[in-house]
Amino acid sequence: MVRGLYSAAAGVFTAQKSLNVISNNIANATTVGYKSQSTVESSFGEHLINRISELDSVAQNNIGPGAFITVNSSEYTDYTQGSMQSTGRSVDMAINGEGFFLVESETYGPVLTRNGQFEIDSEGDLYLPGVGKVLNDGEDTINLENSNFKVSPSGVITIDGEEADVLFIAKPSEETVLKSVGNGVYQAEEGGGYDQAEEGTYMVMQGMLEKSNVNMAQEMSRIIAGQNHFNSCTQIIKMYDAINELTVNQIGRIG
Amino acid sequence: MIRGFYAGASCLISQQTNLNTIANNIANVGTTAFKPQEVAFSTLMYQRVSGGAGEGSYISNGHGVKVEKTGVDFSQGDLQNTNRPMDCAILGDGFFAVENSVDGTVTYTRDGNFKLSLDGSNAYLANSAGNYILNADGERIEITGFTTDADGNVTGGFDPAEVGVYIFPNPYGLELLGGNQYKATEISGEAEAVADPEIKVGFLENSRAQITLEMVKMIEASKGFSFGSKVIQTADEMEKVINSLR
Numbered sequence: 001m002v003r004g005l006y007s008a009a010a011g012v013f014t015a016q017k018s019l020n021v022i023s024n025n026i027a028n029a030t031t032v033g034y035k036s037q038s039t040v041e042s043s044f045g046e047h048l049i050n051r052i053s054e055l056d057s058v059a060q061n062n063i064g065p066g067a068f069i070t071v072n073s074s075e076y077t078d079y080t081q082g083s084m085q086s087t088g089r090s091v092d093m094a095i096n097g098e099g100f101f102l103v104e105s106e107t108y109g110p111v112l113t114r115n116g117q118f119e120i121d122s123e124g125d126l127y128l129p130g131v132g133k134v135l136n137d138g139e140d141t142i143n144l145e146n147s148n149f150k151v152s153p154s155g156v157i158t159i160d161g162e163e164a165d166v167l168f169i170a171k172p173s174e175e176t177v178l179k180s181v182g183n184g185v186y187q188a189e190e191g192g193g194y195d196q197a198e199e200g201t202y203m204v205m206q207g208m209l210e211k212s213n214v215n216m217a218q219e220m221s222r223i224i225a226g227q228n229h230f231n232s233c234t235q236i237i238k239m240y241d242a243i244n245e246l247t248v249n250q251i252g253r254i255g
Numbered sequence: 256m257i258r259g260f261y262a263g264a265s266c267l268i269s270q271q272t273n274l275n276t277i278a279n280n281i282a283n284v285g286t287t288a289f290k291p292q293e294v295a296f297s298t299l300m301y302q303r304v305s306g307g308a309g310e311g312s313y314i315s316n317g318h319g320v321k322v323e324k325t326g327v328d329f330s331q332g333d334l335q336n337t338n339r340p341m342d343c344a345i346l347g348d349g350f351f352a353v354e355n356s357v358d359g360t361v362t363y364t365r366d367g368n369f370k371l372s373l374d375g376s377n378a379y380l381a382n383s384a385g386n387y388i389l390n391a392d393g394e395r396i397e398i399t400g401f402t403t404d405a406d407g408n409v410t411g412g413f414d415p416a417e418v419g420v421y422i423f424p425n426p427y428g429l430e431l432l433g434g435n436q437y438k439a440t441e442i443s444g445e446a447e448a449v450a451d452p453e454i455k456v457g458f459l460e461n462s463r464a465q466i467t468l469e470m471v472k473m474i475e476a477s478k479g480f481s482f483g484s485k486v487i488q489t490a491d492e493m494e495k496v497i498n499s500l501r
Contacts, residue, residue, distance in 0.1 A: 010307070016259075016493070017304060017314060023259030023486045024298075024317035027266035030273070030479050031296040031320050044308050071307030075314040087293060088330045091427055117295045119324070120425045122441040129324045130297050146424035146444070148348070180315045182300030183323075216482060227489050234496050241501060 005240045010069035011233035014041055017072050019226045025214045026223075033094075033115030033184055034212040035077050036219070042073040077178070082114075082213040084205065090147055091118045091126070094210040097202035099169040102139070102194070103185065105132040110139070111185035112170050112178065112194060114210055120147055130183050137166045137196060153203040167204060171197035258316055260490035265319030266483030269296055272322045273476045280464040281473075288344075288365035288435060289462035290327050291469070297323040329426050332365075332463040334455060340410055341380075343367035344458040349420040349449050352389040353382055353436065361389070362436040363421060363429070363446065365460055371398060380413070384434060391419040391448040420452035 018039040028034040053059040084094055093116035095101070100112035111131065118134060121127045126134040126142040133141045142157070142165045149159045155167035172178055172194050178186040188194045273294045283289040299318040306312035334344050345351070350363035356372070369388060372381035380388045380396040387395040401412030423429065428442030439446055 013307065017306070017316070019489070019493070020259040020262070020304075020316050021314060023262040023490070024319060026482050026486050027262040027269075027319040028296070028298050028317070029266075029482060030270075030475060031298055034298060037315075037317070039306070039314050042308070069307075071312065072314050073306050073308045073312045075306075087326070088328050089326055089427065092326070115297065117297075117323070117326070119326075119427055120442065122428075124424075129295070147427055180301045180317065182298070184298040216478075220482070220485070223486070223489055227493060230493055231496055234500060238500060 002240075005237060007069050008233045008236035008240065010071065012230060012237070014070050014072055015226050015230040015233065019223065019230070021075065022219055022222050022226065025219050026216075028184075029212055029214045029216060029219075031115075031184060031212050032117055032209045033082070033113060034214065035079050035082075035114070036212070036214045037075055037077050037180070038222075039072045040074045040076055041070050043068045044071045044073075077180070078213060080213050082211045084208045085211055086208050088207055090149060090206060091120065092116060092207055092209050093118060093151060093167075094205045094208040095169065095202050096205055096210075099171050099197040099202040100186070100194075101128075102135045102168040102170045103128050103131050103133065104135055104141070105181075105185060108181050108185070108187055110135065110194075111181065111187050112172065113185040115184050116209060120144060131185055135168050137168045139168065142167070151204055151206040153205070154199055155202075155204045169197045169202050169204065170194040171201070257490075258318060260487060260494075262317065262319035263483045263486030263490060265299060265321060266486065267480060269294075269320045269322050270476050270480040270483060274473065274480070276325055277469050277473050277476060281466065281469045284462050284464045284466055284469075286435065286462050287368055288332060288460040289464055290329050290332075290365070291462075291464040292325045292327050292431075293472075294325050295323045296320050327427060327429070327431070328463060330463055332460045334458040335461050336457060337459050338457050340457065341369045341371075341413055342457055342459050343369060343415060343418060344455045344460040345420055346453040346455060348426070349422045349452055350437065350446070351382075352393070352419050352421055352446065354387045354389055354395065356381075356386050361393075362432060362438055364435050364437065366435040367454075367459060371401070378412075380418070389419050390417050393419070415454050415456045418452075418454060420449045420454065421446035422449055423447075 021037050021039050025036045100114055103111055103113055105111045118126050119129055124143050136142045149157050151157050155169050157165045172188045176188045178188055181187050276292050276294045280291040299321055301315045301317050303313045304316045306314050344367050353362050353364055368383050369380055371378045372385050378398045390396050396417050398412045402410055424444035428440050429437040430440050432438050
């Protein structure tokens with residue numbers, strides 16, 4: 001009975017954590033370059049129960065698994081392309097296809113992002129506000145004299161027809177798992193990092209921004225399902241509590 | 256769900272700021288040479304939370320959204336024919352330079368609604384607030400040999416070629432002041448006079464704010480706001496259920 005209580009409690013924690021992730025998706029439904037996340041729940045076999053007895057013939061090491069609990073075993077980021085929005089600003093960019101912009105963050109080092117809301121800072125470098133400077137194909141900062149530049153679909157920046165720089169469009173390598181760090185950027189830490197993406201797999205679009213790929217209908221139905229799940233688990237906890245109370249205060253009462 | 260609650264709250268705050276910006280754009284749909292702003296969002300930091308399945312199972316949990324910056328769209332607005340001989344509109348990039356009549360600071364504008372301002376016995380070209388328009392050398396433009404007709408319009412004496420038009424290396428870094436004025440900053444770079452600007456006389460540049468676009472954005476902001484409030488409601492209900500467990 002007590003084991004059942006822990007199962008229900010685990011259900012409550014799991015529902016809570018997945019609802020936190022769904023809330024973050026909803027909050028970022030209009031953030032440029034945001035990729036929606038979801039958690040994967042799975043059951044987790046708890047320790048096996050032992051039968052203890054003085055008689056060796058009866059005692060056994062384990063008689064089977066105890067209470068199963070459910071946990072959030074991993075998360076999954078959906079990198080589907082978001083839809084495009086035209087802004088008419090020469091410093092706004094979006095990637096159509098695979099690949100990420102490479103930005104040098106002060107706290108996290110080189111990070112990947114799909115957020116192309118760039119500006120030019122006081123030193124004339126192209127930078128992503130709140131994160132850091134955008135890097136070119138030599139992993140160096142991009143210095144532009146003015147904001148009147150053109151970007152070709154392959155990422156070549158030209159000013160007045162002359163080539164000024166080339167954007168680094170990064171593709172994480174096969175074994176890399178991208179990790180979300182602050183401000184909508186990803187770190188390619190384990191498993192090899194990132195390489196320059198192949199030509200033809202991406203298109204850089206100037207004057208456009210990639211919208212968030214959060215699917216509202218899906219997130220709202222997940223919230224409703226999650227909340228119902230949460231309520232059911234708390235109901236089970238209440239039932240166990242009532243049973244315990246009955247056992248202790250009524251059945252087991254002495255005097 | 257405490258985290259989820261704050262993510263929902265951050266959504267409400269950010270969408271409110273978004274709505275404020277959209278409302279300002281809509282309010283200025285009739286303002287001469289108005290350039291609309293657009294809000295840019297970015298996510299707040301992520302934190303790793305244990306999933307519960309032992310070593311290696313974690314989920315990274317975001318904390319919501321914030322407004323990172325507002326960007327200005329400097330695209331050319333349509334030209335409107337006013338037939339007033341001192342109205343000017345710039346075709347292409349660039350700004351008029353305006354010298355404040357009180358403290359002498361120079362600001363920049365695309366608003367070409369010019370008038371005469373009398374200082375003693377001299378007449379200078381000025382904007383509707385009475386501040387002087389500068390020529391390509393940074394000096395006030397004196398108007399001589401003009402006549403006024405029956406309606407009070409000024410004819411003659413005004414040479415549009417004298418009006419100075421300035422461009423910036425990075426106009427996105429200009430600071431927005433009120434009264435259709437922009438101020439040069441470190442990020443925008445310094446103003447440079449254009450050699451042969453294209454100015455159309457008798458025209459004014461219309462506001463660049465487009466009603467249909469702003470209405471669509473307003474619906475988006477409103478829906479985003481209501482989804483955020485749904486998240487807060489859900490988190491609240493769950494907390495209530497926990498509180499009523501015993």
